Amino acid sequence: MLLDTLSYIGSKLNGENITWAVGASILLNHYGLVDKPNDIDIMVHIKDIEKADKVLTSLGKKKIQEKVSTYDTEYFYEYVVNGIDVDVMAGMVINHEEGSYKYKFNNEAITSKKIINGIEIPLTSLEDWYVLYQVIPNRKVKVKLIEDYMLNNGVKNTDLLKRALEGCLPIEVRNRIENFIIL
Numbered sequence: 001m002l003l004d005t006l007s008y009i010g011s012k013l014n015g016e017n018i019t020w021a022v023g024a025s026i027l028l029n030h031y032g033l034v035d036k037p038n039d040i041d042i043m044v045h046i047k048d049i050e051k052a053d054k055v056l057t058s059l060g061k062k063k064i065q066e067k068v069s070t071y072d073t074e075y076f077y078e079y080v081v082n083g084i085d086v087d088v089m090a091g092m093v094i095n096h097e098e099g100s101y102k103y104k105f106n107n108e109a110i111t112s113k114k115i116i117n118g119i120e121i122p123l124t125s126l127e128d129w130y131v132l133y134q135v136i137p138n139r140k141v142k143v144k145l146i147e148d149y150m151l152n153n154g155v156k157n158t159d160l161l162k163r164a165l166e167g168c169l170p171i172e173v174r175n176r177i178e179n180f181i182i183l
Helices: 002-015 024-030 046-059 126-135 140-153 158-164 171-182
Strands: 020-023 040-044 061-063 075-081 084-090 093-096 099-102 110-116 119-124
Touching (some): 002 110, 024 040, 046 061, 046 075
16 A cells, blocks of 8 residues: 555656655665555655645645654655655754754655656665664664665765765764765
8 A cells, every 4th residue: 555655646746747756664665674664755856845745735635743853854744645644855954962964855866766556766865864864863773774784785875975974964973974985
């Protein structure tokens, strides 16, 4: 049901030429790191957020979201489509003890695609989620899953790790990223 809903949403977003991609548990599932995604997390280019909101509002029910101090994301919307929770973000900002990290989502952040029910689903990079999960609280297990995967399979998008270092990151996150860049 979740992947059918994702392909349904994807067909509509693609039809509107929206720059978007899936991340989080669906991305981890794509790489075999988690068995079952629990929701759909979609990143949208900030220039397309209004179009994406219109599409998703037409497909399901938009929920009222509560402000969470961990995030200063410019646009964060929650929907329920076919009974599936769908989170949509544009201009994602994660606050941490040393400042705020702004995730740069653009075409460079889309590093692969998956076909589901004949629909092309763009995917964000594992490297970007390696960084994001280190900054989001309580994601150590997911960080370790990605780290082990990259140690065993190599880092495919070193440029995205370098790009992340341009942002405001805690020193321990910077050190972990730099270790992968020099491998």
